[in-house]
Amino acid sequence: MPESTCASRLRAAHRIFAAASAAVAAAAAILVAAGDAAAQAEITIRGTSKHVISVANFSGSGGADAANIVRADLAKSGFFNIAPNPSGVYSALGGVNGSALAGTLRSPDGKELFSRRYAGPDLRRNAHTFAADIVAEVTGVRGIANSQIAFVAGGSGNKEIYLCDYDGANVRKVTRDGKISVSPSISPDGSQIAYTSYRSGFPDIYLIDLRSGSRSRIINAPGTNSGAAISPDGKKIALTMSWPGNPELFVTGMGGGKGKRLTNTPGVESSPTWSPDGRSLIFTGDSGGRPLLYKMSSGGGGPQRLSVGYNYCTEPNWSPDGKRLAFNIRQGGSHAVAVYDFASGRSKIVASGGAEDPCWGPDSRHLVFAQSGGLVVLDVDSGARRSIVSGMGASEPSWTR
Numbered sequence: 001m002p003e004s005t006c007a008s009r010l011r012a013a014h015r016i017f018a019a020a021s022a023a024v025a026a027a028a029a030i031l032v033a034a035g036d037a038a039a040q041a042e043i044t045i046r047g048t049s050k051h052v053i054s055v056a057n058f059s060g061s062g063g064a065d066a067a068n069i070v071r072a073d074l075a076k077s078g079f080f081n082i083a084p085n086p087s088g089v090y091s092a093l094g095g096v097n098g099s100a101l102a103g104t105l106r107s108p109d110g111k112e113l114f115s116r117r118y119a120g121p122d123l124r125r126n127a128h129t130f131a132a133d134i135v136a137e138v139t140g141v142r143g144i145a146n147s148q149i150a151f152v153a154g155g156s157g158n159k160e161i162y163l164c165d166y167d168g169a170n171v172r173k174v175t176r177d178g179k180i181s182v183s184p185s186i187s188p189d190g191s192q193i194a195y196t197s198y199r200s201g202f203p204d205i206y207l208i209d210l211r212s213g214s215r216s217r218i219i220n221a222p223g224t225n226s227g228a229a230i231s232p233d234g235k236k237i238a239l240t241m242s243w244p245g246n247p248e249l250f251v252t253g254m255g256g257g258k259g260k261r262l263t264n265t266p267g268v269e270s271s272p273t274w275s276p277d278g279r280s281l282i283f284t285g286d287s288g289g290r291p292l293l294y295k296m297s298s299g300g301g302g303p304q305r306l307s308v309g310y311n312y313c314t315e316p317n318w319s320p321d322g323k324r325l326a327f328n329i330r331q332g333g334s335h336a337v338a339v340y341d342f343a344s345g346r347s348k349i350v351a352s353g354g355a356e357d358p359c360w361g362p363d364s365r366h367l368v369f370a371q372s373g374g375l376v377v378l379d380v381d382s383g384a385r386r387s388i389v390s391g392m393g394a395s396e397p398s399w400t401r
Helices: 009-014 022-034 037-041 063-077 123-139
Strands: 042-045 046-053 080-083 090-097 100-106 112-118 148-153 160-165 180-187 190-198 202-209 215-219 224-231 236-241 247-253 256-261 269-274 280-285 292-297 314-317 324-331 334-341 346-349 355-359 366-371 374-379 385-391 395-399
Touching: 022 037, 022 385, 042 090, 046 063, 046 123, 063 090, 063 123, 063 247, 080 280, 090 123, 100 123, 112 123, 148 180, 148 280, 160 180, 160 190, 180 395, 190 224, 202 324, 215 236, 224 269, 236 256, 247 280, 280 374, 314 355, 324 346, 334 355, 334 366, 346 366, 346 374, 355 395, 366 395
Parallel strands: 046 080, 046 090, 180 224, 215 256, 269 314
Antiparallel strands: 042 046, 090 100, 100 112, 148 160, 148 395, 180 190, 190 202, 202 215, 224 236, 236 247, 247 256, 269 280, 280 292, 314 324, 324 334, 334 346, 355 366, 366 374, 374 385
């Protein structure tokens, strides 16, 4: 069955604002310039507590560029404001030797928090990793600066899988199947991508090892095989298969096979997303006549409807910290992205105007979604948003955890 009939039917059947104002930013700058150590150490903006950090130019050839990358990463994290001097604030120091980066983080009182050497072959990536480590050290939250995003791009008859850095830089094509490649799921450590390809003429699941470049077809059961989602431990895949005669939810090992059937309904089950501990799945099912969200054990058992306040819900994505769920809703004839908070039991729309395919970043704070043929990253806590990919017909992003 062609993609326009099969894969798009599966996805279609089941498919906030801007950054902080200049006045607020100016106020923060005034506090920093004032030299008030308490104000410098932490500033509250729009209800979000921000740490203040100074990043001096790093020594060595390329040191200034590396420092600029770290500054940009920390600002985009949403957790930091950048100060012009290290007095009374966190400070990041560094030295560059070729592509290697030696980075040190000090606390506001001058105590060394860590000192590490980043010796990868790419200076830009080493700077990203230093920034991510700073976020993790200060906030206890995993940084996003060294993460990657897989996505689909290309024309209707020749879609391929692409990969980019978290900020949209370093875009590269991963597949060259010359057919239709869709529904990528990047493994938590960023080493593998599972996706659906029509390379053989049928929708099968392939697995790419990004380190070696090797690729294998791991699921080629009769019928449709789509929507693969790699588990948090990287050992299993949840997906939709139709070989029983109806699209149902299955869980397989990374080696593929027909796996374990989890659902048995007259409707279509699709878009599974794993809980952080791998024990549960949330997915879209339309047995009730319209797509809604359901939760069940990843080992099997009866699914239970998840009431999130909307009666048309698709493409769920569970945050890595387990606290929130992002998903598509239908709003005014187009798609929008909503976020459900498990603790409060409430949902809110965070992006509208055709926003779809949401996926959480590793910090459980940022969302990437498709809109107007590009990719947008949204800081759900502050409302800041930025376009990272445009003009490619991009869709279906998947973010490393």
